[in-house]
Amino acid sequence: MPPEHEEIRTVLTRLRKDYPHPGALHLGDPYRTIVAVSLSARVRDEQVLKLLPAFFEAYPTPAALARADVQAIQAKISTIGMFRQKARNLKRLAQDVVGRFGGEIPRTMEALTSLAGVGRKTASVLLVACFDTPAIAVDTHVFRVANRLGWVKEKTPEKTEAALLKIVPSKLQPLVNPVLMKFGRYVCLPGRPRCWMCPVRDFCRFKDKNLKTPPDADDVKQDIARREAALEAMRRAVAKQP
Ligand code: SF4
Known part of the structure; x- marks a missing residue:
């Protein structure tokens, strides 16, 4: 069963809090x-x-x-x-x-x-x-996360995009790529996901969750914050150029 709109909204809202910046390549122009x-x-x-x-x-x-x-x-x-x-x-x-x-x-x-x-x-x-037009860009991160969460069950990014466009309300579609991409890069990793720090694990249908908090958990979180701040600074520098 695909998730209800309310579940999708809650997941995206929670992740948005952790990743409030635009996509790294959203340069305005x-x-x-x-x-x-x-x-x-x-x-x-x-x-x-x-x-x-x-x-x-x-x-x-x-x-x-x-x-x-x-x-x-x-x-x-x-x-x-x-x-x-x-x-x-x-x-x-x-x-x-x-x-x-x-x-x-x-x-x-x-x-x-x-x-x-x-x-x-x-x-x-x-x-x-x-x-300012609704759409969902499905890259490798969005593909993986959407399928692990159980929002869709698809074998390719193309089919995942088509399925997501059917179940994600158009108002929320612009959030999907920027938020899931960053989340996939930092937390829901391709190999072993960091489910121990995942803010949406109560909604996730992935069976093989990695819930054991590692000894260097604080370092991992600090490193993510540092990488994200550096990426946003680089984005702003390019977006600001005349
Ligand atoms: S619980 Fe784990 S697999 Fe599920 S979305 Fe979170 S990080 Fe990804």
Whole structure:
């Protein structure tokens, strides 16, 4: 049985208290956000945020990126995985935005996913972060947590997204990715989840809970707080840039 709306609301509200900041790549401006999310595949957000100030100094607009030489783009992002492919995709994306949308990042799922290299996950982040439109971006963390909680029982992120869109009220949908992603990164880990510090374990249907509090529990909590504060500081620094 899928959870009632009230259960989903309670879980998201509790987790929101622990993770009050926007998603790490929610940079306000649509161009900045779509570049950040496009670069983030299989790379830690910290690595993406670190290179973005110099990237946006070189390419402040989609038009500037569309004109850029692919090798020059590669040089700006060479610290992250798959940088050659990502540089090619970014240039094509920028050319699409300039050629078909007058240099403005489009605002609908259909138009966003028509851009070169943009899938539903990236489009969903944009809709929530920049256009105030309900959507649920399902990455590896959201996929794992939603299935462990028992909200859905699906084998792929794509099916999980479709199932979540049916059961999560539209008002709450914008919360799902930012909150579950951080929670999955810090607490509901891929290997052994830290159920001993989980604020929503009373709602969780995962059978193999790890409830034994380790001796270094305080250190773990402090480390999470430190990492999250550092990530938010990096996000703000990039989001603030002119
Ligand atoms: S109880 Fe454990 S498995 Fe369930 S959501 Fe919390 S951390 Fe994840």
